[in-house]
Amino acid sequence: MRSLNIFGASLLVLLTVQCKENKKTGEKSDPQKSTLNESISAEVLSTLIYEKPSNIETPKGMVWIPGGEFIQGAVPQDKMAMSHEKPAHRVAVDGFFMDVTEVTNAQFSKFVNETGYITVAERAIDWEEMKSQVPEGTPKPHDSILQPGSLTFKKTKNSVPNLFDFSQWWNWTVGANWKQPNGPGSSIQGKDNEPVVQVAYEDALAYCKWANRRLPTEAEWERAARGKKESSIYFWGDEEKVLSQMANTWEGEFPVNNIKSDGFEARAKVGSYPPNEFGLYDMAGNVWEWTSDWYNVNYYKELQTSQQPIVNPKGATTAYNPNSPYAKEKVMKGGSFLCNASYCASYRISARMASSLDSSLEHLGFRTVATVEMLSAN
Template identity: 40%
Template structure:
């Protein structure tokens, strides 16, 4: 448990019926949405986004700006969902990988076009557990670096990724075994936006808690971890793990998955 993320304590939640996509939204799907609607993402409008250092050619790494505190992230001009690692990169060879470089607003716009919505955090976590109480979608055992059941970092973060799972970056949305509900990559691969604001309820004094709430009031919740997670660094590929980011944030490890409401029940026929 990462207390600063507000993972606990557990609390009961009642859910209405809903559906969840088996896969994260793919580049192919997001491209269809953008081509049909002319949608321009927030990263495209801003003109830049965050890219992990390992995917940058040397000249682009020198020209970009390192993020203070997390220097493995670079603010790269021209990075967006069509060019996830900046100018010169493309999605053409990874159309069935999850779309990344999408903000919370981008995710909501895509969801509305696709006839769905973003899941709540409770819905996402219930779906990820697959009817169990396990720590991970496959059980309670930490993933092995030899035969990993998900796409996360293997090696020494952030300098050396052994990629024994087969991927340095994202993996196709149907990679690895599904959870008991038939959902793929509910841990690792990409973080997934949820509908909720990111709220942290700590055990600290009330005044300190108010400061935390005020600072993070606008953040939205992300679940699932990503290909950059490692037990020595963030360990957020656990089902309970969570992260908050401002809704206009986009990065090379943030995507989305759709939830769906069931069709409305027809009104009963009037009595004769």
């Protein structure tokens, strides 16, 4: 099903790439609370998979991420950290394999060619199905809008005083999909090595099933991004001055002018910047990446931590975002080519944002993981 949140006056509800935080979020208790992951005993922690088993080969295009403990969430020196990144808490995850890069157009094309899969953005829209997902009384959009499409970015001509109003630079574009990521007339021809975008959560899961992979949990993603940097803001350290050398982001005045100090206006070929210490590329910038965790603004605050780390957390069991009460959202990580210091700075390791399940955008893609258990079953 397609969510009406992406249409017309409902655009602000959908666009939960919230790069500025509502200051009231989390100040009052709410009955919609996430079910908490409980800390477990040291005996269970001792069974953690740290090193790659010798009988398991590393899949092509992936790298082993050692199991271990780390601090998830905002580091103390991060002045840009939002409240939903706090408090930081101890986590331990089993080792796993992760794609070295984001899934590319070429890889997704192979999946579609072999399966005939049709993405969410390419499917016909059923208004009757949608009405149950939006506020009662929401008017039906005009038939010219109620057609397959997705969200695309457009620069503004002048400075934007209100960066909360995402409708100033996001547009519902009929015909936008993974093959035409910027709308009709655009193409992925000659862009095999760019990350695939305009993929909804369902699309990413379908690819994972075909590839015998899964999406990373938020904890796994953050473990992988952090590398061996135990307490730094970025995967390379705390130095922001080298950002243009390390990641594809927006530099200049957002959303008016991108001065392209990093060499790119929009998406870059995967691997265009240095990898982190685990050999992973584009864990900061380029495109956002789906994770499997539900987004719940209260999740970190409600964690009951103790001396033992939380082992292999899978996030909140329910989605909750007061800014998008009708959307069921998943956590996305890593930031994108649209991230700017004045707008979101989500190229930081702990940064976390949300997107609804059926949302597809031109700056949102994914990468996959494989576990020892998954590969042992083959």
